[in-house]
Amino acid sequence: MDLYEHQAKKLFARYGVPTVQGSVVYNSEQAAGAVADMEFPVVVKAQVKVGGRGKAGGVKLAHNLQELNQYTNEILGMDIKSHRVRRLLVDPGVDIAEEYYLSFLLDRSNRGYLAMCSVSGGMDIEQVAKDTPELLAKIPINPVDGLTRECALEIVKKGQLPEEIQDKAASVVQQLYEVMIDADATLVEVNPLVRTTDDEILAIDGKVTLDNNSEFRHLSLFDEFRDDSGADFREIAAKKVGLNYVKLDGNVGIIGNGAGLVMSTLDVVAYAGEKYGDIKPANFLDIGGGASAEVMEAGLRIIMDDPDVEAIFVNVFGGITSCVEVASGIVKALQSLGDSAEKPIVIRIDGNAVEEGRKVIEEANLPYITTAARMDEGARMVARITADRLGLSNSEGE
Numbered sequence: 001m002d003l004y005e006h007q008a009k010k011l012f013a014r015y016g017v018p019t020v021q022g023s024v025v026y027n028s029e030q031a032a033g034a035v036a037d038m039e040f041p042v043v044v045k046a047q048v049k050v051g052g053r054g055k056a057g058g059v060k061l062a063h064n065l066q067e068l069n070q071y072t073n074e075i076l077g078m079d080i081k082s083h084r085v086r087r088l089l090v091d092p093g094v095d096i097a098e099e100y101y102l103s104f105l106l107d108r109s110n111r112g113y114l115a116m117c118s119v120s121g122g123m124d125i126e127q128v129a130k131d132t133p134e135l136l137a138k139i140p141i142n143p144v145d146g147l148t149r150e151c152a153l154e155i156v157k158k159g160q161l162p163e164e165i166q167d168k169a170a171s172v173v174q175q176l177y178e179v180m181i182d183a184d185a186t187l188v189e190v191n192p193l194v195r196t197t198d199d200e201i202l203a204i205d206g207k208v209t210l211d212n213n214s215e216f217r218h219l220s221l222f223d224e225f226r227d228d229s230g231a232d233f234r235e236i237a238a239k240k241v242g243l244n245y246v247k248l249d250g251n252v253g254i255i256g257n258g259a260g261l262v263m264s265t266l267d268v269v270a271y272a273g274e275k276y277g278d279i280k281p282a283n284f285l286d287i288g289g290g291a292s293a294e295v296m297e298a299g300l301r302i303i304m305d306d307p308d309v310e311a312i313f314v315n316v317f318g319g320i321t322s323c324v325e326v327a328s329g330i331v332k333a334l335q336s337l338g339d340s341a342e343k344p345i346v347i348r349i350d351g352n353a354v355e356e357g358r359k360v361i362e363e364a365n366l367p368y369i370t371t372a373a374r375m376d377e378g379a380r381m382v383a384r385i386t387a388d389r390l391g392l393s394n395s396e397g398e
């Protein structure tokens with residue numbers, strides 16, 4: 001899970017990292033209220049989970065209320081690399097003398113962490129990394145040994161931070177490493193880490209990625225920072241019942257078991273849909289290995305309810321769970337959905353006890369159901385049904 005800048009800095013502060021923390025606001029009235037106890041200049045910062053906000057015009061220094069109002073209105077609603085700005089951070093303006101770069105990341109190939117540090121931080125760090133890589137120091141950290149004071153000093157020295165500030169900066173390096181380890185982060189990045197005109201070291205930007213696999217160890221942290229505001233409400237509903245669902249932009253609802261099978265199903269449906277111009281999958285939905293009636297029903301509910309979905313392709317492989325169970329699951333789910341299940345469904349089941357499974361579906365004699373023996377055949381069928389419903393014709397004139 002990626003954190004917003006304001007969340008990252010909140011987390012930093014808990015570990016003693018010197019930072020600035022203003023107020024999060026959603027409109028210009030709130031922004032005006034937020035500066036009541038701040039001195040100008042203040043900085044208005046777009047809160048989107050993507051870098052390069054400064055270059056996109058999403059970070060502005062306001063010297064008075066009028067500028068604050070102007071920048072707030074300009075930045076709210078802005079599109080930064082396809083992220084719509086809905087919230088802002090109003091931070092105290094900092095007198096910056098120098099901007100440094102500091103980060104920790106998980107270095108999987110070396111089974112450790114990697115620290116990166118540079119005296120040339122700020123908005124052009126990508127350019128620095130490309131043109132003058134010698135200015136971006138990379139120091140591997142052995143996670144078993146941890147980050148000693150010596151190692152922290154080595155990082156700031158190799159990053160060529162000025163000598164008189166190295167001691168202070170090394171302390172911040174140690175605190176940020178604490179954040180990395182303690183929160184199970186896979187990335188902690190501060191760009192810029194600034195030296196102020198009175199020689200303080202401050203983290204004025206922050207990027208943190210928490211490891212989703214560690215959520216069970218950090219339930220309250222994930223609860224605190226989780227942000228569903230940009231997510232599709234079906235994705236949230238699916239997550240609540242433990243399903244892996246991703247909304248896509250086509251018209252064919254997809255249900256399968258196992259991520260690999262579902263991904264292949266997306267491919268074959270998109271391929272079959274090419275003939276009709278614009279028939280594509282409407283979602284990814286993996287109901288997992290068990291494929292019980294309850295899970296199938298929960299999945300079908302989410303997909304049936306999507307107004308973009310014209311027809312559904314259920315593609316399930318019976319492995320340990322036999323096709324009879326899978327088929328009974330589908331039938332039970334459709335019976336319990338009743339009248340709300342009025343979209344055409346193409347079902348392809350295969351695997352363990354497939355003949356008996358198909359029989360269960362045939363004998364249930366449900367409306368709206370077609371069965372396919374093979375996956376590509378099923379994909380062609382569902383693409384044709386969807387195209388019919390959308391009034392699209394086959395490019396080959398069939």
Ligand SMILES: Nc1ncnc2c1ncn2[C@@H]1O[C@H](COP(=O)(O)OP(=O)(O)O)[C@@H](O)[C@H]1O
Pocket residue numbers: 020043045050051052053054055059091092093094095096099122123191192204205206
């Ligand atoms: N509180 C602040 N006071 C003064 N300048 C700031 C402040 N926050 C950011 N800046 C300036 O804006 C630049 C971009 O801000 P930053 O938070 O790093 O956003 P991004 O990395 O997305 O461009 C910084 O490099 C810095 O020069």
Ligand SMILES: [Mg+2]
Pocket residue numbers: 122191192205
């Ligand atoms: Mg930055």
